Amino acid sequence: MIELFSEIPYLSDGYIELKRLEESDAPFLERFIADERIYKYLPTFLFEQKFDDMKKMIRELYGDYFRRKDSLILGIYLNEGNVLCGLAEFYGYKASLQKTCIGYRLSPEFWGRDIATRAVKLVTDYLFSKTDIEIITASTMIENKASARVLEKNGFIRTSSGVPEDWGFEEPTLADKWFR
Numbered sequence: 383m384i385e386l387f388s389e390i391p392y393l394s395d396g397y398i399e400l401k402r403l404e405e406s407d408a409p410f411l412e413r414f415i416a417d418e419r420i421y422k423y424l425p426t427f428l429f430e431q432k433f434d435d436m437k438k439m440i441r442e443l444y445g446d447y448f449r450r451k452d453s454l455i456l457g458i459y460l461n462e463g464n465v466l467c468g469l470a471e472f473y474g475y476k477a478s479l480q481k482t483c484i485g486y487r488l489s490p491e492f493w494g495r496d497i498a499t500r501a502v503k504l505v506t507d508y509l510f511s512k513t514d515i516e517i518i519t520a521s522t523m524i525e526n527k528a529s530a531r532v533l534e535k536n537g538f539i540r541t542s543s544g545v546p547e548d549w550g551f552e553e554p555t556l557a558d559k560w561f562r
Contacts, residue, residue, distance in 0.1 A: 424551040429453055539562065
């Protein structure tokens with residue numbers, strides 16, 4: 383077993399790939415972070431939202447940010463045509479607990495195509511079979527039923543509902559907490 387953050391993984395199920403972002407992905411990412419539909423149910427302080435220059439963001443992501451084990455973001459690509467359609471993330475890593483959190487986000491033109499479900503399956507399979515991770519958690523806004531369904535289809539259990547959290551909005555965000 384490897385320790386999470388000892389490598390940048392490449393994951394594939396034949397339909398999608400999760401892999402390192404490239405600087406050539408910058409134009410897609412600029413459109414992606416500007417799309418309010420994508421970030422409607424997400425915290426306001428996600429890593430990619432902190433940058434105006436997406437090439438710089440990619441360099442930072444796989445530089446010190448990765449070395450500090452703050453977060454690891456992989457692009458979600460359709461195998462056919464190598465089309466970037468979203469992001470998958472590991473964050474909140476706690477080595478002493480063998481625990482991490484996961485997150486994911488897709489461009490709207492890829493919603494409803496089972497891509498998020500496949501991405502979460504690839505991530506959880508990787509974490510449990512290749513790394514020392516024993517606990518995976520996730521959070522969803524209570525309004526985000528589609529994201530909740532993705533987690534349920536991947537064997538996650540809702541451990542609490544309507545928990546107030548600071549997601550960067552004026553008021554606390556009511557979130558559901560998930561465990562696998």
